[in-house]
Amino acid sequence: MTGPRYTPLVASLPETVPFVGPETQERERGAPFRARIGANENVFGPSPRAIEAMQREAAEIWKYGDSTSYDLRNAIAAHHGISPENVMVGEGIDGLLGYLVRLVVAQGDAVVTSDGAYPTFNYHVAGFGGVLHKVPYAQDAEDLPALLAKAAEVDAKLVYFANPDNPMGSWKQGAEIAAQLDNVPEGTLLVLDEAYVEFAPDGTAPEIGSEIDIEDPRVIRFRTFSKAYGMAGARVGYALAAAPLIRAFDKIRNHFGMNRTAQAGALAGLQDREWLEQTIEKVAAARGRIAAIAQANGLSALPSATNFVAVDCGGDGALAKAVLEGLSKRGVFVRMPFVAPQNRCIRIGAGTEADLDALEEALPGALAEARENAG
Amino acid sequence: MTGPRYTPLVASLPETVPFVGPETQERERGAPFRARIGANENVFGPSPRAIEAMQREAAEIWKYGDSTSYDLRNAIAAHHGISPENVMVGEGIDGLLGYLVRLVVAQGDAVVTSDGAYPTFNYHVAGFGGVLHKVPYAQDAEDLPALLAKAAEVDAKLVYFANPDNPMGSWKQGAEIAAQLDNVPEGTLLVLDEAYVEFAPDGTAPEIGSEIDIEDPRVIRFRTFSKAYGMAGARVGYALAAAPLIRAFDKIRNHFGMNRTAQAGALAGLQDREWLEQTIEKVAAARGRIAAIAQANGLSALPSATNFVAVDCGGDGALAKAVLEGLSKRGVFVRMPFVAPQNRCIRIGAGTEADLDALEEALPGALAEARENAG
Structure with missing residues (x-):
């Protein structure tokens, strides 16, 4: 045997x-x-309202969560002034990064990140057979121009950039990032991880509309309820991207994978500004x-x-x-x-x-x- | 662009x-x-104790869940009289099936199931490029001898068998399944989905030890807190298998993917017999x-x-x-x-x-x- x-x-x-x-x-x-x-x-x-919502929803835990996270997705869309078609809710940024890598990285495909940046992204890339190319930090910050240059050089399918950065806490202006979008190579997707952005000064996130068109096919942004919203143990993150990319997640994601209390808690937490x-x-x-x-x-x-x-x-x-x-x-x-x-x-x-x-x-x-x- | x-x-x-x-x-x-x-x-x-545990843990939701689900995994192991090394806790059976398929199914690999059996398993197989071979039901029941014969014929990497069956509700004796283990082809893994087994008559689940050796490398069993334990919205399932196969999940799973309240609720629910x-x-x-x-x-x-x-x-x-x-x-x-x-x-x-x-x-x-x- x-x-x-x-x-x-x-x-x-x-x-x-x-x-x-x-x-x-x-x-x-x-x-x-x-x-x-x-x-x-x-x-x-988290907000006491989020805790209360989770506690209330615990009594309804016999039901699967809504497979489309409809209410939460709509609230997120309203919060960002976009359509729900541009929002994908998932099991934390970790879960969503795994799906994204699976969508685009076949064995041997090139991916670019910074040497020392988020290891779980690297874990997913390795797990799907991608080949990681690492660019050094510059002055303790992820170096977007160098990352994009490397992406062009190796014909990367993904280039990962966190703003603010983890583990150093450094950050760039959103306008500065937006200005570099034209340097994203054809066929490369910029993965903009904004897990910590709510803590950052105004102007750190490129503004949707004026700085990044939500239908721009060159970039996907990730946000989370694990950090500023205080719900790491709930596993709720979301992606903001062009509608066709958002729809692609539906081909592979675990449709009934969201915890029902987490959906309710995130919705309540989002509303407690x-x-x-x-x-x-x-x-x-x-x-x-x-x-x-x-x-x-x-x-x-x-x-x-x-x-x-x-x-x-x-x-x-x-x-x-x-x-x-x-x-x-x-x-x-x-x-x-x-x-x-x-x-x-x-x-x-x-x-x-x-x-x-x-x-x-x-x-x-x-x-x-x-x-x-x-x- | x-x-x-x-x-x-x-x-x-x-x-x-x-x-x-x-x-x-x-x-x-x-x-x-x-x-x-x-x-x-x-x-x-779920048990009122499970609801209470989830409500209590909601206040701790700022912490990531324990990446090893240590307490829950140990309690499950004790419940089944096995070692925690033979238990993998995951995001529902759906999540665990996705991981399992990813572990063994490369593009073009053969997988066998029953025509009309659990669609989410098929979804995962298709999602990783596996080729599904379907065997008809016999008298409204999944037909294990025919499934194993097909597995041998197509050199399947996985053969899926649910006991009891969904959607028909039929079931086989555990001893009858155990007796067919020697017909599992070399290199095929029998996926025994026991999501509903707590509802079934005694003797439906092959007994661990006397009927199936937990270290038998030919079979992996799936259980869940979504059905008899009443916690579908929590997303907690588990796999029982030989230790090397359980360890393999660690290569690809989302290590911090479990909702913290779900871990606590499942633990409390398991104990309320x-x-x-x-x-x-x-x-x-x-x-x-x-x-x-x-x-x-x-x-x-x-x-x-x-x-x-x-x-x-x-x-x-x-x-x-x-x-x-x-x-x-x-x-x-x-x-x-x-x-x-x-x-x-x-x-x-x-x-x-x-x-x-x-x-x-x-x-x-x-x-x-x-x-x-x-x-």
């Missing part, structure tokens, strides 16, 4: 996973974290405090338009990793960039006061220990 | 969807259904009433080991379709088999008393109208 015959592609894939979750780390260390500020989650949580504004303020204040804590420890915080801050530990990747491990030992969960020179930093999430108290307490010891071991 | 360059496979896929959801139908008809008994949902809902027993009794009573309603209208109900009943409308597919449309017009949502001769039936879900009151009221008129138009 032999096992199943995997496809040659699957047989060639490694068994690594994009991220180790905080729960797994907690089980390994035998204790919960004091501060969970490593996964870019939004500790301030006041909560969103308050969250953005709280996150900005937390970024300020992280920067102050960094400075008090002789470190510098990079500017951020997200709900996390990259803090330069002042050495190489090994030093930053030692700081991260020291923080973890002291109950503070953070993550860090994977690639040099960004990996001189640790990435700290905008926590609650209590979270950042824990960070403030833990950082001096973690830093001293890391420097000692490095010295 | 051209659009994205889809893969040749995607370009060849139709834009059809496996099912039109009841919400879509309600929007089209301009009114809600009185009885929603067409999607094999469990109208009796009393609620499950009560549900099974209510479903059995509802099946009895559906059969009685059918009989009172001169129709015959097929035996069922599920939460739905196939009712023979006594004519061809066109007649059954007319009855279905007549019911829909009268506010009763049901579905029907796609393929002759099964499509002489409509498939009616085990509803509440009120649901079946609505059916009882609507059926005579729907039937008379259908017969008139057919005559």
Whole structure:
């Protein structure tokens, strides 16, 4: 008896996973974290209205979710001033990125991203046999002109660009991105990941209509309820794109894949603009405090338009990793960039006061220990 | 400007969807259904403990779900007396079937199923370029010997077999299935979909250990929280299989794809065995009433080991379709088999008393109208 015959592609894939979750780390260390500020989650949580909507809908969980996410899709469309035909709701940006890669990437197809950018995108590309071409960051930011040049060079089907960027928190003006659309090579699709854009200054997102035509076939944008809306565990993201591309998702997506309470929660959360504004303020204040804590420890915080801050530990990747491990030992969960020179930093999430108290307490010891071991 | 360059496979896929959801139908008809008994949902809902767990966890929705579904996976393993290494939790059986097909089906690979069996499985196979070979039902039941013979003939990578069957509700003894394992061709994986098995008589599921070794590489079994546990809208299913096959899912699955409240609800629901027993009794009573309603209208109900009943409308597919449309017009949502001769039936879900009151009221008129138009 032999096992199943995997496809040659699957047989060639490694068994690594994009991220180790905080729960797994907690089980390994035998204790919960004091501060969970490593996964870019939004500790301030969703609107109370979203929680209430999810709780109400829990009693209706015997029904499959609406396969077209009709109400949510229409509300999103109204919010952006576009047609529902330009909106695809899916199981988080991760789920939607998987579908998108599947739509366009056959084995051997070229895809371009930044070296050190979102690993889950790379995971999907590898999972469908795409060939990744990586462009270095420039001044801790994804470099759109270089990405587009590389896309032209390798005849890429997709080019990934996150604005704001994860893991560094840097950002570009929307107008600057829009101005480069004419440099998207023929047959390349620009994947504009705007997961964190609600935290960013006005003008970071290219404006629909005046800056990017929603029917422009060269670009697809991704948004999420996991970050500013505080619903990472719900798995709700959406894509904004030309209607034919949106329709293409229907060929392959899991039509009844949306959790019903998540649909209801996202709809309620979208409508609570006041909560969103308050969250953005709280996150900005937390970024300020992280920067102050960094400075008090002789470190510098990079500017951020997200709900996390990259803090330069002042050495190489090994030093930053030692700081991260020291923080973890002291109950503070953070993550860090994977690639040099960004990996001189640790990435700290905008926590609650209590979270950042824990960070403030833990950082001096973690830093001293890391420097000692490095010295 | 051209659009994205889809893969040749995607370009060849139709834009059809496996099912039109009841919400879509309600929007089209301009009114809600009185009885929603067409999607094999469990109208009796989940355990109150599961609802409570989901409501509690809603407040924690800012956190991603545990990427390994550790607690749930361990509880499932304990429930079945196996190791968590033999359990994969995923986004419903639909999601898991998609992953499985992706693991083993490359373009042109042969897959075997029954003509008229679960369309979403076919959707996934087509979506990855597999070639479906269909075997007819025998006496309104999936015909495992014929499926295995076809699998040998076409060198299938997967052979799909649901026990109990959807849409007919028929079932086989677990021992009978286990006895045929040696006829699974070398290199073929038997996909045993047991979505409805909790409703079936004892002995319908092959026993783990005595009848199927959990490490047997020839078979993978699927279970779900969507049916007997009443949580279709949560999207929680699981696979039981040999550890190497379970590990293979980690190469491609959406690691952070599980809704956090769904994980908590499934865990609580699994532990409420009393609620499950009560549900099974209510479903059995509802099946009895559906059969009685059918009989009172001169129709015959097929035996069922599920939460739905196939009712023979006594004519061809066109007649059954007319009855279905007549019911829909009268506010009763049901579905029907796609393929002759099964499509002489409509498939009616085990509803509440009120649901079946609505059916009882609507059926005579729907039937008379259908017969008139057919005559």
